[in-house]
Amino acid sequence: MNSTAAIEQDIRYILNHTKDLWESLRGRKILMTGGTGFFGKWLLQSFAEANTTLNLNAQLHILSRTPDRFRQIFPYLSEKRGIFFQQGDVRNFSIPEASFDYIIHAATEASVELNVENPLLMVDTIIEGTRSVLDFARSSGAKKVLFVSSGAVYGRQPAELSHIPETYTGGPDLSHPGAAYGEAKRLAELLCSVYFRQYQIETVIARCFAFVGPYLPLDLHFAIGNFIRDGLEKRPIRILGDGTTLRSYLYAADLAIWLWTLLLQGKSGQTYNVGSDREISILELARKVCDAFEDKIEVTVAQQPVPGKVPERYVPDISLAKRELGLDCWIDIDDAIRRTIRFYREIKK
Numbered sequence: 001m002n003s004t005a006a007i008e009q010d011i012r013y014i015l016n017h018t019k020d021l022w023e024s025l026r027g028r029k030i031l032m033t034g035g036t037g038f039f040g041k042w043l044l045q046s047f048a049e050a051n052t053t054l055n056l057n058a059q060l061h062i063l064s065r066t067p068d069r070f071r072q073i074f075p076y077l078s079e080k081r082g083i084f085f086q087q088g089d090v091r092n093f094s095i096p097e098a099s100f101d102y103i104i105h106a107a108t109e110a111s112v113e114l115n116v117e118n119p120l121l122m123v124d125t126i127i128e129g130t131r132s133v134l135d136f137a138r139s140s141g142a143k144k145v146l147f148v149s150s151g152a153v154y155g156r157q158p159a160e161l162s163h164i165p166e167t168y169t170g171g172p173d174l175s176h177p178g179a180a181y182g183e184a185k186r187l188a189e190l191l192c193s194v195y196f197r198q199y200q201i202e203t204v205i206a207r208c209f210a211f212v213g214p215y216l217p218l219d220l221h222f223a224i225g226n227f228i229r230d231g232l233e234k235r236p237i238r239i240l241g242d243g244t245t246l247r248s249y250l251y252a253a254d255l256a257i258w259l260w261t262l263l264l265q266g267k268s269g270q271t272y273n274v275g276s277d278r279e280i281s282i283l284e285l286a287r288k289v290c291d292a293f294e295d296k297i298e299v300t301v302a303q304q305p306v307p308g309k310v311p312e313r314y315v316p317d318i319s320l321a322k323r324e325l326g327l328d329c330w331i332d333i334d335d336a337i338r339r340t341i342r343f344y345r346e347i348k349k
Contacts, residue, residue: 003076004346006339007045007214010253014046015053017257017330022050024264025058029099031140033090033133034106035062036070039148039208041077041215042256043104048080061086061100063093063107090129093136100140102263105133106148119180126184127191134195134203144202146263147192151209151275151316152182159310162279163317166207166271189271196269204266206259209275209316212336213252214343223282224249227289228337232344236298237290243283243301244311248276250329251336261325273316276329281311285333292337 015022030047034040040062047060059082064070067085071078078085086095090107108126130147137145155172157164171186172179192203216222218229223239230237250258258274266272280288283301290297321327331339 004214004343006343006346010214010339011046011049014042014253014256014260015050018046018050018260021260021264022054022056025050025102026056027058028101029059029061030102030104031061031063031086031095031098031100031136031142032104032106033063033129034104034108034148035060036064036066037106038211038215038217038252039106039255039259041074042213042252043106043259044077044083046256046260048077048083051082052080056082058082059084061095063088063090065089091125091132092128093132095136095140098140100137101143103133103137103140103142103145104148104259104263105130105145119177122180123184126181126188130188130191134191134201137195137201138199142201144204144263144268145192146259146266147188147203147205148259149185149189149205149207149271150182151207151273151314153186153189153207155179155182157313157315159313162313163277163315164273164313165317166273166320193269202268204262204268205271206262206274207271207316208255209273209314210247210249211252211255211275212249212333213255213340215252216340218344223247224285224289224337227286228340228344231289231293231297232341234295234297236300237286239282239286239299239301241282241301242303242305243281243286244305244309245282246279246311246313246315247282247285248279248315249285249333249336250274250276251331251339254329254331258321258327261327262321265325267324272321272325273318274321275316275318276333277316277318278329278333279313279315280333288334289337292334292341
């Protein structure tokens with residue numbers, strides 16, 4: 001896969017919003033886990049462009065179990081100056097005599113399949129991986145660790161809470177194995193807090209919600225990705241529920257801006273919600289995806305809404321990140337959908 005005009009436009013946009021951040025990375029070394037995933041690709045490419053454009057002489061080392069496979073699929077990402085790959089498993093990796101300034105721990109993205117079929121592996125990967133990363137932070141002298149967590153740590157959002165704040169103390173339903181992902185992320189956050197207080201490892205936690213943009217898988221459990229896939233294939237968009245569930249979506253380029261800002265300017269020991277606070281129902285989302293295509297796309301809903309039923313919600317309160325760090329949702333959902341569609345059309349050419 002090669003770079004596209006859509007991606008290049010977004011990378012310029014990211015650098016324009018982060019121009020005051022990059023000097024902190026001049027001559028620095030970063031280790032990133034999860035660098036080959038959806039989040040990682042955005043961080044990798046924006047770093048590579050900043051490193052080259054600003055002549056930072058910085059290094060980004062990507063820990064990956066299969067670096068050769070990633071190099072084959074994304075040569076334009078892996079061959080940039082200052083990009084290095086370290087082969088290893090996040091749970092027990094070793095980088096001898098290594099010294100790093102920053103660590104981004106973004107391994108273990110949400111996987112419904114793994115959460116259902118092998119929740120123990122999900123738990124082990126998150127908890128053992130986080131402990132391994134924090135121990136490495138101690139031994140490598142890292143200045144700061146950004147841990148990419150999830151809004152799943154809150155469990156089901158109460159109906160009376162329109163936007164869920166970082167101070168909410170609810171949690172996943174522990175009687176259900178499907179809670180493995182959210183509960184493991186909670187324990188991983190606890191490990192970050194322990195290492196911060198006991199070993200003075202400066203940690204910042206990013207609780208991430210829902211996103212859209214290039215590199216988002218279209219064939220997994222992400223509703224917006226499935227809708228865009230159906231539109232690209234000119235087939236009806238199917239909503240499996242009643243369409244009333246409320247979500248919010250942050251565009252991937254904004255996400256990259258947020259994560260770099262949290263790493264370099266986030267308050268040590270602090271947790272920040274990462275996402276959009278602009279709610280949208282799944283039905284309205286499907287219609288917006290339809291409107292982004294020239295051809296008429298049908299939307300079908302599997303279930304009729306139950307009168308009086310309060311919709312499920314998954315929408316963050318992001319006032320802390322706005323107030324402390326000046327972050328926001330600059331790209332609206334309509335533009336985000338159009339940009340994502342443009343990217344997937346370009347890579348098919």
